[in-house]
Amino acid sequence: EAQVTQNPRYLITVTGKKLTVTCSQNMNHEYMSWYRQDPGLGLRQIYYSMNVEVTDKGDVPEGYKVSRKEKRNFPLILESPSPNQTSLYFCASSQQGDQPQHFGDGTRLSIL
Amino acid sequence: GESVGLHLPTLSVQEGDNSIINCAYSNSASDYFIWYKQESGKGPQFIIDIRSNMDKRQGQRVTVLLNKTVKHLSLQIAATQPGDSAVYFCAEITNTGGFKTIFGAGTRLFVKA
Numbered sequence: 001e002a003q004v005t006q007n008p009r010y011l012i013t014v015t016g017k018k019l020t021v022t023c024s025q026n027m028n029h030e031y032m033s034w035y036r037q038d039p040g041l042g043l044r045q046i047y048y049s050m051n052v053e054v055t056d057k058g059d060v061p062e063g064y065k066v067s068r069k070e071k072r073n074f075p076l077i078l079e080s081p082s083p084n085q086t087s088l089y090f091c092a093s094s095q096q097g098d099q100p101q102h103f104g105d106g107t108r109l110s111i112l
Numbered sequence: 113g114e115s116v117g118l119h120l121p122t123l124s125v126q127e128g129d130n131s132i133i134n135c136a137y138s139n140s141a142s143d144y145f146i147w148y149k150q151e152s153g154k155g156p157q158f159i160i161d162i163r164s165n166m167d168k169r170q171g172q173r174v175t176v177l178l179n180k181t182v183k184h185l186s187l188q189i190a191a192t193q194p195g196d197s198a199v200y201f202c203a204e205i206t207n208t209g210g211f212k213t214i215f216g217a218g219t220r221l222f223v224k225a
Contacts, residue, residue, distance in 0.1 A: 004155075033213065040120065042201060042215040043156070056210045090155050097211025098144045103155030 002027050006091050006104035013081060014112050021076045021107050023091030031097045032074040033058070034066065036087040037106075043090065049074055050097060081111045120199060122220045131189040131223075135202035135216045140183060142204035142214075147176060147187045150199045150218070159187070159200075189221075197223045 004025045013019055025032065033048040035058075045058030049068040063085055065077040074093075078085060088108050092101035125131045137145065143164040148156035162169045162176045162185075169176050175188040185202050202216040 031211065035215075040217060042217040043203075044215070045213050048210060048212070050210050054210075058212060059214070092155070098205050098207065100146055100158035100161055101156075101213070103157070105153075105155050 002102065004091055004093055004102050004104040006089075006107050008107060009105065010108045012110040012112065015082055016080050019078050019081060019109075021078075021089060021091075021109070023074045023076065023104060024072050025074075025091075025093040025102070026072065027093060027095075027102065028071065029093035029095050029102075030071070031095070031099075031101075032068065032091065032093045033101065034064070034074070034076045035090045035092065036060065036085075037090060038087050046076070046089075048097070078109075081109075083111050085109065086111045120218050120220045122222060124222045124224060125192050127192060127194060127223055127225050129192055131187075131192045131196070131221060133187045133189075133200050133219045133221065135185040135187075135219075137183050137185055137202065137204040137216070138214060139204060139206050140180070142206045144205040145176070145178060145185055146203045146205070147174075147185075148201045148203060148215075149196075150201065152198075156201060192221075192223050194223045194225050197221055 030051045034046040035043040044060045047066040049055045091104045094101040146161045147159040150156045160171045173190045177186045199218045201218045
């Protein structure tokens with residue numbers, strides 16, 4: 001089954017404790033992206049990757065890092081999480097950047 | 113399920129009626145547009161897309177209209193069903209050397225049986 005898998009689905013942690021949210025897709029897609037979703041703001045793009053070893057900033061990259069060492073994986077790293085990064089996060093992938101994206105089921109992060 | 117929008121614009125329609133959801137996009141250089149549907153507790157799902165060289169595209173029960181002059185996008189759903197109840201987002205994709213995606217704030221569609 002074609003899917004985008006995110007882990008964990010839920011996480012409560014404390015300020016400053018590094019965390020990584022993993023994202024994996026099994027569709028051999030070149031394009032992958034991370035979004036955060038906050039009430040009333042829709043989804044905002046954090047980072048995206050056009051292909052392996054190619055990453056670029058979206059609209060809200062501050063406080064986040066990503067890497068794309070393999071085609072299927074695109075982890076989101078919060079080196080020093082802060083409460084304003086409490087949000088619902090989605091990973092997505094598509095064959096190319098100008099094609100419909102497939103989304104994971106989301107990761108709810110709470111930073112205390 | 114997850115609460116994805118506490119203060120979203122809401123459209124309430126009777127089952128069987130047609131629905132029209134509107135979206136104003138921001139960048140006149142955007143050349144690809146997508147409508148997504150998001151149900152509670154899930155990620156967005158693709159509904160229909162349109163490229164900037166078109167002004168209308170039809171799918172099964174859905175039609176997307178693009179007006180580049182006023183930077184406006186609309187989604188029409190024919191014979192709306194209870195299963196269509198969800199939050200709908202438009203997205204614009206701009207080729208900046210890479211492909212940046214900007215989502216609208218969303219509209220909640222509520223279908224009354």
